[in-house]
Amino acid sequence: MATFDWQRHFGALAQEVERLREGSEVTLLSLSAENSEFIRFNQAKVRQIGTVSQGKLTLRLIDGARQAYSTMTVGGQLEADLQEASQALEVLRASLRDAPEDPHLLFGQSHWTQSTERAGRLPEPQRLVRTVAECAHGLDFVGFYAGGTIARGFASSIGSRGWYEVDNFNFSWSLYDRSGRAIKSEYAGDAWDEAVFTHKLEQAASRLPILGSAPRVLAPGRYRTYFTPSALGALIESVAYEGFSARQHATSRSVLYKLHQGEATFDPRVTMTEDLGLGITPGFNADGYVRESVPLVASGRSADRLTDARSAREYGLKPNGALAEEPTSSLMMEGGDLHADDILSALDTGLYVGNLWYVNFSDRMHCRMTGMTRFATFWVEHGRIVAPVEAMRFDDSLYRLLGDQLERLDAEPELMLNDSTWGERATGGMKVPGVLAKSFELTL
Structure with a gap:
């Protein structure tokens, strides 16, 4: 796929916008762009394939305590994009005359330059199609691959410049049994390894015979449970969107309010960080701040919160480069001592939960969540998977699961990139371990 030079294009736009400023005006520009390949599979055959090259420019004009925004599509002809940006600036300038002052306006005033450019090793699309056809031959394989270059840029008339451009991929697929049950697998990163993909596919396929057997019917109650990183990630994701937000805490709406107040704790082995060192999200934000790694949970107790401008x-707080809604975008949860080969034996008898879905809060103040078990939830006896378990509703608190019910954590946390493609491929994600819990409550 021919790639578009987004960095050069963005630089030219920033230079022109800054030239057109008047008086005390300040301009902040943000770019979100991609050159991506998409492949959709059904029954191990290609059902849809294509490429996308697109860019979105947000122009922010500030004059004193007033500000206005405009977002436009870019990536065609430079001359046309320059003209559209110039026209947008005129419209914003006119709108500022009647705009009210913004009492909470704050943006970065320092001069900084930051650049992250990381070329990845991505699968060639036609080669990937052949690999899937060969490895998934005879299987009901349904999957979606998205990969390519993601770019983010920032330019301030104050003098700050940020550029983030990485290659990565995200491939998720399911193997369906004739019963209608399925085993879901994921593979994401920036260095494609066909052997890793093949191993993951073979591992899932090896459990299909069990998936086709008579399901184990469980009564509502509490069961010893192992959560894969994907299953734990579904719980963490629900909490992390606003749970570590400074704004949500200040207004007493945080789902982790009791943790931040010291009224609740996790197990001392639980440590979470907004870790920019993972390199999966830009190290700057749209307000013109360099982002910082922020300790969120240290030894089971609240540490700090994400604070935007x-x-x-x-x-009256200090900004640490958080995004506008103050979600985590690069969460790292430390692992423990449970190695992959020992998971089933450590579980012994209980539930092996591969995925969760429809996760929501049933009691926000006590961080209690409900949802359904889904793909590849198995019943394990004496360290051996013996039967699938039909989807069941759960209702339990994260304070329990990562608190007094936490038994062990995986030794090697797994990286899971944000797989959202709603409008554009997203950056960010999380790196979390699997968890062995003494009990997990199923309600029906």
Whole structure:
């Protein structure tokens, strides 16, 4: 796929916008762009394939305590994009005349330059199609692959410049049994290894015979349970979207309010960090701040919170480069001592939960969540998978699962990239271990 030079294009746009400033105006520009390949599979055959090259430019004009925004599509002809940006600037300038002052306006005033450019090793699309056809021959394989270059840029008329451009991929697939049950697998990263993909596929296929056997019917109650990183990730994701937000805590709406107040704790082995060192998200934000790695949970107790510029201004805090809604975008949870080969024996008898879905809160104040078990939930006896378990509803608190019910953590946390393609491929994700819990509550 021919790639578009987004960095050069963005640089030219930034230079022109800054040239057109008047008086005390400040401009902040943000770019979100991609050159991506998409492949959809059904029954191990290609059902849809294509490429996308697109860019979105957000122009922010600030004059004193007033500001206005405009977002436009870019990536065609430079001359046309320059003209559209110039026209947008004129519209914003006119709108500022009647705009009210923003009491919570705050943006970065320092000069900085940051650049992250990481070329990956991605599968060639036609080669990937052949690999799937060969490895999944005879299987009901359904999957979706998205891979390519993701770019993010920032330019401030104050003098700050940020560029983030990485190659990565995200491939998720399911193997369906005639019963209608399925085993879901995922493979994501920036260095494709066909042997790793093949191993993951073979591992899932080896459990299909068990999936086709009579399901174990469980009564509501609490069961000893192992959560894969994907299953734990579904719980963490629900909490992390706003649970570590400074704004949510200041307004007493955080789902982790009791943790931040010291009224609840996790097990001392639980440590979480917004870790920019993972390199899966830009190290700068749209307010013009360099982002910082932030300790969120240290030895089971609340450490710090994510604070964007508006929260900092409103509540008298110090911004640490958080994104606008203050979600985590690069969460790292430390692992433990449970190795992959020992998971089933450590579980002994209980539930092996591969995935969770429809996760929501049933009691926000106590961080209690409900949802359904889904793909590849098995019943294990004496360290051996013996039967599938039909989807069941759960209702339990993260304070329990990562608190007094936490028995062991996986030794090697797994990286899971954000697989959202709604409008554009997302950056970010999380790296979390699997968890062995003494009990997990199923309600029906």
